[in-house]
Amino acid sequence: MPPRKLYFENVRVGDEIPAMAKAPVDRVQLARYAGATGDFHPLHVDEAFAKTLGMPSVYAPSPLGQGFLGQLITDWARGAQIKKFSTKFIRLIWPGDTLVCKGRVSDRHGENGKYAIELDVWAENQKGELVLKGNTTLSVFYSSEDENRQKAGQPPVVVNVPRENILERAAEPPKKSAPKPAKPAKPAKPGKPAKAQKPAKAATKPKPAKPKPAPKKKKR
Amino acid sequence: MLDRSSLGKTSSPTLNEVERGAIRRFAESLGDGNPVYFDADYARASGLPNVVAPPTFPLSFHTGSDLREALGVPLRSLINAECVFEYERPICAGDRLLVTSKVAEVSERPGATGKVEVAVLEDEGRDEEGRLVYRMKRTLVVRGTRENG
Numbered sequence: 001m002p003p004r005k006l007y008f009e010n011v012r013v014g015d016e017i018p019a020m021a022k023a024p025v026d027r028v029q030l031a032r033y034a035g036a037t038g039d040f041h042p043l044h045v046d047e048a049f050a051k052t053l054g055m056p057s058v059y060a061p062s063p064l065g066q067g068f069l070g071q072l073i074t075d076w077a078r079g080a081q082i083k084k085f086s087t088k089f090i091r092l093i094w095p096g097d098t099l100v101c102k103g104r105v106s107d108r109h110g111e112n113g114k115y116a117i118e119l120d121v122w123a124e125n126q127k128g129e130l131v132l133k134g135n136t137t138l139s140v141f142y143s144s145e146d147e148n149r150q151k152a153g154q155p156p157v158v159v160n161v162p163r164e165n166i167l168e169r170a171a172e173p174p175k176k177s178a179p180k181p182a183k184p185a186k187p188a189k190p191g192k193p194a195k196a197q198k199p200a201k202a203a204t205k206p207k208p209a210k211p212k213p214a215p216k217k218k219k220r
Numbered sequence: 221m222l223d224r225s226s227l228g229k230t231s232s233p234t235l236n237e238v239e240r241g242a243i244r245r246f247a248e249s250l251g252d253g254n255p256v257y258f259d260a261d262y263a264r265a266s267g268l269p270n271v272v273a274p275p276t277f278p279l280s281f282h283t284g285s286d287l288r289e290a291l292g293v294p295l296r297s298l299i300n301a302e303c304v305f306e307y308e309r310p311i312c313a314g315d316r317l318l319v320t321s322k323v324a325e326v327s328e329r330p331g332a333t334g335k336v337e338v339a340v341l342e343d344e345g346r347d348e349e350g351r352l353v354y355r356m357k358r359t360l361v362v363r364g365t366r367e368n369g
Contacts, residue, residue: 005266023251032249036242037280043296053296062300063279064250070275071252078256079266085275086304147267 005079008108008115008142013164017076017103017119022068024098025060033064062089065099065132069121072101073136080117080138087134091125099123099131106135107165113156115140118165222337222362223292227326231284233318236345240313243273246280260313273311276303278356283321283343290323291339293362301338302359308352317345317353324357337362 027047034040042049043058050058066087073082093099103121110116117140122133141147146157240260247257255262256272263271288295311317325340343356 029249029251032245036246036249038282039279041295063276063303066303067250067252067274067276071250071254074252074254074256074275081310082275082305082307084304084306086302088302089300151267 005144005147006077006117006138006140007079007144007146008110008117008140008161011105011108011117011140013105013108015105017072017105017121020068020072020075020101022099022101024096025064025093027058027095030058030060030064030095033061033067037061037063057095059095060093060097062093062132063087065089065093065123066134068099068101068123069103069132069134072103072121073119073138076103077117077119077138077140080140082136083116083139084137085134086136087121087132089132091129091131093125093131097131098126107163108161109163110142110159110161112160113142113146113158115142115146115161221292222326222339223290224326226287226290226292226323226339229287229290229323231287231321233320233346234282234284236281236317236319238273238277238311238313238315238317240271242280243271243277243313246277247274250274263312268310268312270313273313275305275307277311278305278319278343278345278354281317281319281343281345283319285321287321287323287341288360291326291360297363298339298360299363300358301361302357304355304357306355306357308354311345311353315353316348318348319343319345 027045030044034045039061041061043053043055044061045058047058050056066085066089069087070082070085073085101121101123103119105117106120107118108116117138119136119138120133121136123131125131141150142157142159150156243257247254252274256266256268257274258271260271263269288298291298321341321343323339324342325338327338328335329338330336339360339362341358341360343358345353345355347353
């Protein structure tokens with residue numbers, strides 16, 4: 001099965017990433033993770049030790065949860081390159097916790113043949129509590145044509161796409177944090193009226209520019 | 221109390237060879253079955269030179285010394301508050317990276333219930349030509365100075 005790929009032209013601000021439910025975290029996973037990272041702090045692997053510190057049990061190193069968010073991102077964004085990935089740890093992860101990882105496209109922009117997609121990502125536990133939240137910036141090709149051109153040593157497809165969520169914010173009353181359940185904004189199908197409350201979209205639905213001769217030949 | 225004199229401490233560059241087996245075990249420990257972590261042919265078809273490391277893999281690198289231990293408080297009282305990775309390029313099996321760690325901040329920050337003691341550790345990995353490959357910034361909070369500790 002050839003790897004499927006994510007391209008800039010197929011992504012819209014507001015698109016939701018398919019949620020990913022992880023198997024319950026258990027002590028075997030904590031032991032495996034300790035082995036994989038080389039960090040064997042007894043708080044995460046030694047039940048008796050954790051209890052002497054007044055903990056109900058061992059608990060997971062928080063970056064384990066960031067690893068789950070990383071899985072969510074790389075599963076969805078195949079072929080993309082992660083440029084930045086940050087996570088804030090809100091709650092501890094305990095054995096038995098079942099995390100559901102979610103995400104949404106928060107921005108996309110393109111300039112000089114370089115294209116970036118930004119995602120908000122977060123994970124909730126079985127009680128619906130927010131456990132981690134973060135964001136990531138991905139570097140992608142504009143389209144398969146763009147990828148083929150660049151791999152053949154030709155200049156990239158150049159479509160300038162301004163940051164969208166700034167436009168959206170300007171059009172909306174300011175709202176903070178708490179990922180809101182926005183409807184995924186799918187690319188408008190022909191014959192389907194564009195969503196009225198998303199005026200920014202129309203301006204930023206670019207057509208690939210004619211391959212212009214780029215000033216410098218950049219091969220990477 | 222965090223030891224203010226730890227600010228600026230830096231570990232000596234330590235060579236980390238990125239091994240396929242280590243990548244596989246790391247992905248397995250997360251329960252992540254993406255073939256890009258296991259199957260070199262699949263990784264190449266995805267445009268990568270070899271199996272690639274999961275995004276949080278740099279947590280497994282040796283930094284010479286664990287600077288969490290230089291902060292003057294027991295390791296168990298440090299809580300991860302935030303972790304930020306920045307990559308210049310993907311990290312792949314076969315990479316040889318020189319990794320250093322630094323205490324970049326030791327401070328008190330205002331929190332919801334008073335002051336919070338905070339330390340920031342910054343790691344970076346460079347290839348053998350000295351080119352930056354990744355940075356990792358971890359913000360640690362001292363337990364008891366944050367309510368949900």
